[in-house]
Amino acid sequence: MTAQTRPEGLSAYIAVTAAYWAFMLTDGALRMLVLLHFHELGFSPLTLAWLFLLYEVAGIVTNLSAGWIAARFGLTTTLYVGLFLQILALLALSRLQPEWAMALSVPFVMVVQGLSGVAKDLAKMSSKSAVKLLAPEGEGGLFRWVALLTGSKNAVKGFGFFLGAALLGLAGFHASVLGMALILAVILIAVLLFMPAGLPKGSKSAKFAHVFATDSRVNRLSLARLFLFGARDTWFVVGIPIYFHAVLSDGTPEGARRAFFLIGGFMALWIIAYGAVQALAPKLLKGARRSTEEITRLAAVWVGLLTLIPFALAGATLVGGTWLTPVLVAGLLAFGFVFAINSSVHSYLILAFTGAERVTMDVGFYYMSNAAGRLVGTLLSGLSYQAGGLPLCLATAGLMAGASFLAARRLR
Template sequence: MPVTERPAGFAAYVAVTAAYWAFMLTDGGLRMLVLLHFNSLGFSPVQLAYLFVLYEIAGVVTNLSAGWIAARFGLTTTLYAGLGLQVLALVALAQLDPAWSVAASVVFVMAVQGVSGVAKDLAKMSSKSAVKLLAPEGDGLFRWVALLTGSKNAVKGFGFLLGAAALGLFGFVPSVLGMAVVLGVILVAVLVRMPPGLPAGRKDAKFRDVLSSNPRVNWLSAARVFLFGARDVWFVVGIPIYFYSVLSDGSPEGQRAAFFMIGVFMAIWVILYGAVQARAPALLRSHARSAQELAGAARFWVGTLVFVPALLALSVWLVGQPTWWLTTLVVVGLLVFGVLFALNSALHSYLILAFTSAERVTMDVGFYYMANAAGRLIGTVLSGLTYQLGGLPLCLGTAAVMIALSWVSIGRISGGASTSPA
């Protein structure tokens, strides 16, 4: 079934997707604003990681319960709640007082980021579950999932660039309030004009049902933990701070230039990641392959991915001091990482929907994204810790180890399926 065909509920799918895009634009912008603003204030790598810890903890808790909330009260409820909480988080962050101590600032920003983490995962679970309920099965399902996930990450990439540019041009508070206003308008629009098509809640939904008894869902979730931990261990703190140390001369002009260049790299990386995700069904020839064969392909591609951070870690460690060619190698290597990571992530996002049923979709998707958030939490904590202890080589080396663990986990699903990419 072509992606352009419109099944019942298509208008609701479009509305949910548009709202999710708007949310992810602010999510990407907020991450860059917080990271670069507090780095410029002199926060250490570990302190910067702390700013995002509650955001990821909130994601773990939210995803575990969001599936039940959506099953009980309906997907529109979780979508509206996610958008509304993000608006509140942005407005609250604008109240940060520069006169506060470092400790008070860290605690306040952690709390606000926690609210933002709840908001993001409510919105994510709503949009991903809507795909399973409204999209066709088989290869059509893979293409719809890939389009949603790929476009979401491309939008988030623009958010990284927007946040970095806004910080340099307008400052922290005006940028945060501007994003709150835009997202507030989107929230009002979907409240007033949401088309019918998404299911209402079921009063018989039990909270204990959030834990999956499907071994394929559980092993896929374990693979997701290690895959996203491997990305965030260098993505959250390590690479932005490494690039800042290389690019900034400490002057206000140098800081602005560094903010912009870091934002451009992060944006390009996430946009490339999203573009490859959107093309994943064609690249992987999913129309001719079963879910079990695609699970075998997932094992192949994660096994290939492990070599990228391992070789980058070895290169940075052997050279020692940053040079122009080493920085170029790191940039190119991380873009290759992004391409391979996107193929793996797209396969995971399809497999979770292929392995679940319409009756359990919100529960299993919530459980799976709980694992995703747990991986991001582990990666976030390790990002600040490994960079402070061993710099970029330790960040990248830790990423390689976590990818190897993801390969072991996905192997329990693929079993005897072919591990060839063809």
């Protein structure tokens, strides 16, 4: 499976990346809209976590099958289907009514979020696989391209977090999701009409049984990825947003709107900074001068450093004090820096470990583990925060990072 001529391949990569950016903007905005909207309606932390569980379950199933779908029908097909399903999910959420009983609204949102999860992972697998096929050869070429794609995607998603919080405060829930559906529909039409050549077509010889990784390095990296993203989402999905809302809101409608902007701003800053560090990771690590073996060793070093941060923050929350919130902000930004280096190294290694003939299969399997980590982290976020507040939430994140360290050590 190879790209066509380089100019066509570059044009195809740019088109796929631009469509992925538009998708991730709506994905980040939708997460904040759902989280803050239902928190305002009085949902508990555990119930809020449940709203996102099917989203992550769908990611596990989708990533396992998306590699085969792309190998069978082509990368552009999975991108188109992903964009279309996200539009359907947004339109479905616009039908949600605040007077619905919780027994109806929670399953409805879970199902729609599940559809959005399918959409996201189809689009993600398309763009990430395109890097392996289209990146220029030479020293550090693959590391630079995958870091640029992953970093820019997360910066766009970070802006989506702020956009979602801002739209909720300014336009309300229903108008926001309808507006995003309209914009994404325009993007889909443009991609359908103007997608250049350069990406490979599908092959009828692709077998579903091939989706399971046979390389032990891919399996171990996938396990490290599972715990890495579990460590992030254990505090990121429910714990920190709800804690900040309790600290920043005075209980009035105006106070709630102010809290929306501040929480959305922090989450956006975190994701944008995380994306920027990801994009710079090849320079920070001098990736062009390092072999794949050296970068593999760095995977264990950086996740070992990551493990220390949530434990330190958990200790700070037990001590308390007026300085706690600034310390949490600074500590979580430090977590984001180290996490971004880890994520960028992982994204490079999965493409370095796989061959062009198996790229969609191995990338799909790898991101299945990524989705499994987010699923576990999402559930633990609600459970740990409800059971023991922010200290237990952060300590649980530290345990997940420690498990990722143990898996990454075996890569050597």
